[in-house]
Amino acid sequence: MAFDVQKLTECMVSLGYIPKRTAPHFVQVFVGEVQSEFGPVTVRLEGICEELIPYPKAYIVDLPPGLENRFLPHLNNDRSLCYLDEETTNLWVIDLESTLATFVEAIKVRIQEWGKDNVISRDFQQEMAAYWSGECEAFDVSENRESGLYTFYKRLSISGEEQTEVILSNTQGEAELWIKKRKGVAQLNSGIFIPIEFRQPPFVPHNINWPPKTFSQFLNWLSDIDPHAKNSLLNKILKYVERNGMLFISFRHQSEGIGFFVDITKNAMPIIQRLKPKKKSKSKPEKGYNIHESASKIARLTKSFVRSNVKDVSNSFIIQRNKINSGDSGLTGKRIALIGCGTIGGYTAHSLVQIGSGSGTSGELHLFDDDILGPGNLGRHLLGIEYLQEQKSFALKHFLENQGLAKTIIGHGKFRKNDVASRWDIIVDATGHTEFSLNLSRWINSTQWNSKRPVLIHGWIDAYGMASRALLNTEETACFGCLTVNNGQARKPRFELFKPEHKPDHAEQFRRGCGKTYMPFSAQPSLSVAGMIQQLCSQTGISFMQTRFSNQVISVKNQKLTPLANCSICAK
Numbered sequence: 001m002a003f004d005v006q007k008l009t010e011c012m013v014s015l016g017y018i019p020k021r022t023a024p025h026f027v028q029v030f031v032g033e034v035q036s037e038f039g040p041v042t043v044r045l046e047g048i049c050e051e052l053i054p055y056p057k058a059y060i061v062d063l064p065p066g067l068e069n070r071f072l073p074h075l076n077n078d079r080s081l082c083y084l085d086e087e088t089t090n091l092w093v094i095d096l097e098s099t100l101a102t103f104v105e106a107i108k109v110r111i112q113e114w115g116k117d118n119v120i121s122r123d124f125q126q127e128m129a130a131y132w133s134g135e136c137e138a139f140d141v142s143e144n145r146e147s148g149l150y151t152f153y154k155r156l157s158i159s160g161e162e163q164t165e166v167i168l169s170n171t172q173g174e175a176e177l178w179i180k181k182r183k184g185v186a187q188l189n190s191g192i193f194i195p196i197e198f199r200q201p202p203f204v205p206h207n208i209n210w211p212p213k214t215f216s217q218f219l220n221w222l223s224d225i226d227p228h229a230k231n232s233l234l235n236k237i238l239k240y241v242e243r244n245g246m247l248f249i250s251f252r253h254q255s256e257g258i259g260f261f262v263d264i265t266k267n268a269m270p271i272i273q274r275l276k277p278k279k280k281s282k283s284k285p286e287k288g289y290n291i292h293e294s295a296s297k298i299a300r301l302t303k304s305f306v307r308s309n310v311k312d313v314s315n316s317f318i319i320q321r322n323k324i325n326s327g328d329s330g331l332t333g334k335r336i337a338l339i340g341c342g343t344i345g346g347y348t349a350h351s352l353v354q355i356g357s358g359s360g361t362s363g364e365l366h367l368f369d370d371d372i373l374g375p376g377n378l379g380r381h382l383l384g385i386e387y388l389q390e391q392k393s394f395a396l397k398h399f400l401e402n403q404g405l406a407k408t409i410i411g412h413g414k415f416r417k418n419d420v421a422s423r424w425d426i427i428v429d430a431t432g433h434t435e436f437s438l439n440l441s442r443w444i445n446s447t448q449w450n451s452k453r454p455v456l457i458h459g460w461i462d463a464y465g466m467a468s469r470a471l472l473n474t475e476e477t478a479c480f481g482c483l484t485v486n487n488g489q490a491r492k493p494r495f496e497l498f499k500p501e502h503k504p505d506h507a508e509q510f511r512r513g514c515g516k517t518y519m520p521f522s523a524q525p526s527l528s529v530a531g532m533i534q535q536l537c538s539q540t541g542i543s544f545m546q547t548r549f550s551n552q553v554i555s556v557k558n559q560k561l562t563p564l565a566n567c568s569i570c571a572k
Contacts, residue, residue, distance in 0.1 A: 008048065011097050015104045017045060031061065032104075034111045039064030041111050043081070045103070052093045058083055058107050068207065072114050075206040076131060083107045128202050129256045132211050134309035138166040138259050140250065141174055141314050145195045147240050150248040151175040152188035166308060168193050168250065168259075181404040191246050194236045196229050198253035211307055215262050216299040234295050238275050250310050255317055257310035268301035318405060319356045331537060333360035337424050337454075339415045339440070340431035341369035341392035343523060344459055346382030347530035348430050349396055350403075355534060358406025365406060367393040368415035380523035417443050424454040428533055432460040438569070441473065441480040445570045457536050459529040463497045464504060465521025466550040470532035471561070473570075477543040478561040481569035494564075495546070495556045502552040525549060 005028075009019050017030035022044075029046040042061040047054070058081040074082040083106040091099050142148045148170045157163055165182070169175040172190070179187060202225050204210045212218040222230045233249065241247060241264055250259035264272075271294050319330055336357050338349055349357075349367060358365035369392045373383055387395035394411040401409055412419075420427075420443045427444065429437050437458050444456050456473040458480055473479045484491045498504070525547075532545045544561040548554075563570050 007096065008100075011100050012045075015101060017043075017104070022046075034108050036064065036067065036111055036114060038066030038115055041067070043107055043111075045107075048100075052091070052096075052099055053086070055084055055086055056103060058103075067114055070115055071203060072206050073203075074110050075114075077204060077206055077208060077210040079206065081107065081110060083110045128204055128253075129258050129309070131204070132258045132307055132309060134259070134307045136164060136166060136306070136308050138168055138248070138250070138308040138310045139178065139313045140168040140195075140252075140257065140310055141178055142168055142170045142193075142195065143314055143316060144170050145197060147236065148193040148195065149175060149190050150193040151179070151190040153179045153182070153184040154186045154188070155179075155182050155184045164188075166248070168195075168248065168310070178404070181402060189246075191248065192240050193248045193250070194233070194240060196233050196236070196249065196251045198226050198229050198251060200226065201253055202226060202251070213305070214299075215260075215302045215305045216296065218260070218305075219295065219299050230295075237298070238272060241272060243269070246304070248308070252310070252312070255312050257312060259308040259310040261304060261306040261308065262302045263304040264298075265301050265303060268298045271298055271301075313404075315356075315359045315405065315407075319354070319359065330356035331359075331363070331426070332356035333363045334425040335362070335364045335366075335423060336426045336428065337366045337368060337415070337419070337422070338428045338430060339368045339436075340429065340433075341367050341396045342371070342377070342430070342432070343380050343382075343526040344432055344461070344529045345369065345392075345430035346396055347523075347527050348428060348459065348533050349400060350382060351530045351534040352428070352537065353400055353403070353406045353409075355537070358400075358409050363406075364408045364410060365400075366410045366412060367396055368412045368419070369393040369396075370413040380521075380526060415440075420444060420447060423451070426455045426457065426537060429456065429458045430460075430529075430533070434460075437480045442569050444473075445479055455537075455539070457533055459533045461521070461525045461529060463548070463550070463553050465525055466548060467497060467553045468525045468528035468532065468547045468549075470529060470536055470545045472536040472539065472543040474539075474543070478563045479567065479570040482561065482564045482567045485564065486566065486568075495554070497553055499554060504552070 012019065012030045015032070017032035020029050020031050021027065022029050027046060028048075029044050030048075031042065031044050033040040033042055035041075041063055044059045044061050045056050046059070048056045060075060060079045060081060076082070084103065091102055093099050138150070148168060149172060151167050151169070151172070152164060153167065154162055154164050162185075165184075167175045167178045169178065175190070176187070204221075205224075208221065209217075212221060219230065222233070229251065237247070246261050246263055248259060248261055250257055275294055315332075319332060331352060334357065336352065338345055338352070341349065345367075349365065352365065353359075356363065371392050373381065373387050373390055373392050373395055375388065378384065378388075383392075383395055383399055387399070391411070391413075393413070397409045397411040400406060417439075420440075427440070429440055431437065437460070441456065441458075444454065447453070453475060456479075457470065458473070459468075459470040461467070462469050471478070471480060471483070483494050485494050528547045532547070536542070536545070541560055542558045544556075545558045546556045565571060
């Protein structure tokens with residue numbers, strides 16, 4: 001320990017923790033007591049390092065009799081206590097005394113929650129999976145929670161190491177698509193996958209051995225914490241298991257899951273067959289057979305109990321994590337046209353896919369651009385060298401499909417006036433081309449819609465790369481033409497970009513050449529525009545947004561922009 005041991009000891013003693021040395025290596029630890037309503041709880045704090053990261057480990061040494069058989073949130077079977085989450089806690093670690101006091105207080109709060117009937121830990125459910133210690137990785141893409149397939153495959157990691165993984169899917173087609181996206185090198189055996197949902201957050205009592213080593217041990221735990229889940233498991237085994245062999249069973253509560261393989265042996269099959277109702281009959285199992293007693297027999301006759309870490313990678317789970325409101329469906333199921341697949345369009349497409357674009361039974365993302373990706377694009381485009389000399393729209397489609405987050409992405413060439421007539425929920429203009437944006441705004445605002453008109457969103461870089469802007473145009477908000485005011489003599493911007501004394505020389509902002517004129521700036525403004533467009537897709541009440549990257553640019557607040565009465569495009 002490289003820091004002042006004496007100061008550390010003084011701080012801990014002042015907080016009620018006495019220094020001790022523990023065998024066999026006689027490591028420095030601190031032991032104290034926390035008073036609970038059932039009596040004193042002895043705590044050992046160890047692993048206090050100079051950086052105070054990771055946080056010290058806290059272990060429960062002794063519990064009063066009243067707590068031994070109770071539900072104790074955050075206490076693991078190795079008697080370690082989860083008292084602070086390093087991901088969500090910010091400590092002023094340069095102050096040793098206050099940081100140690102925070103640790104001690106957090107331990108006290110956790111312990112004093114124990115034994116209270118109204119305390120339900122919302123994150124205790126995660127401990128089941130956190131200490132499951134699976135021997136292989138399983139990825140669950142299934143949305144239907146009745147039954148499915150498991151498939152083994154092999155892939156090479158980026159370090160060249162061969163790995164065996166499992167994909168849980170509803171169909172073989174889903175499995176093959178996943179294996180392709182994971183660049184799987186071989187498809188191995190497959191079988192029945194049975195998913196079970198916990199009705200309530202599962203917990204692992206601190207006084208049992210965890211994780212279980214056998215199917216019997218798992219069933220005993222399941223009987224105590226969720227009998228309904230056990231019944232569901234037994235009924236699905238009877239329903240779906242037709243012959244002996246490997247079976248994959250997964251359990252999930254919300255996004256946390258565990259899974260395991262069990263080998264149903266030939267000796268277990270007669271018991272399963274006797275318990276199955278006869279065809280065209282709702283009869284109960286044969287007389288003399290108790291389903292739970294028989295389940296214990298089946299469990300004892302299984303072998304090869306292999307735990308697996310189950311990761312939910314379904315579209316619904318991935319997209320839901322980006323939503324602030326649980327009721328928000330995002331862009332799932334919507335038909336979206338993205339015009340322009342350059343720097344802005346590339347980042348925009350990627351961000352829209354992450355909130356559901358191209359997903360759902362009717363969701364489609366259409367990409368429009370007939371331009372070719374050239375060397376000059378590589379410095380700030382989402383796409384890299386692999387896609388040089390490819391048409392941007394189709395290259396972007398290929399890239400996004402390989403990310404695996406969207407099912408329906410369609411590439412096109414140039415967007416034309418007739419394309420407006422297609423049924424769109426949202427049209428995104430990422431061209432950054434003023435003339436096209438004006439024409440697109442005119443096409444949409446002048447069309448007589450038989451059904452609901454599409455939402456139109458423009459995103460562009462302005463002020464020679466020193467500002468990003470985005471505009472949401474609906475029936476109630478300003479159109480792209482409303483950004484220019486006609487004062488009777490000349491048109492001027494509704495929002496000036498520069499004060500007169502700060503306005504740059506226009507000619508000096510470009511690198512010019514025949515057909516190769518460009519404006520030098522980083523990818524930052526494009527990323528900013530993509531973020532604005534993503535936010536406007538949720539239609540939060542704001543319709544005009546600006547971010548500036550230089551004090552030369554005049555600050556403009558985000559606001560709901562009303563149409564101009566004399567606008568030549570949208571004035572009614």
